[in-house]
Amino acid sequence: MCVFCEIIAGRSEASVVLDGASSFAFLDLHPLFHGHVLLMPKVHHETLVELPPELVEPLFADARRLARAVELAMGAEGTFVAMNNRVSQSVPHLHVHVVPRRKGDGLKGFFWPRTKYASVDERNDVASRIRAAL
16 A cells, blocks of 8 residues: 555554545645645545546645645745656655745745747647647
């Protein structure tokens, strides 16, 4: 069983902040900043693509609630809300990071280098390929 499923089942310790009907959230053990929360569906799904449609809205409604709660509780100016799917996903159980933010906190936007499209044509080609995949 995965480490997050163990926490959800109450077999591993965590500082729980939300135990909802379909979502569960607790403090990250290695936070970017104090108040860094991990939110996940209670039922094991590895990625967002695998999450059943009926669980998408409840999960993101809880992400929205937690973003506001983290801001208020931590006296933050905002939050960073993100998830990984497979690559850089430390635990293979879908989870959303909700991290309190303050101006000048040292967190620089995204954690990876940015690239550029060689041309508008290349950018439009990429957009076309994604539209076709939809």
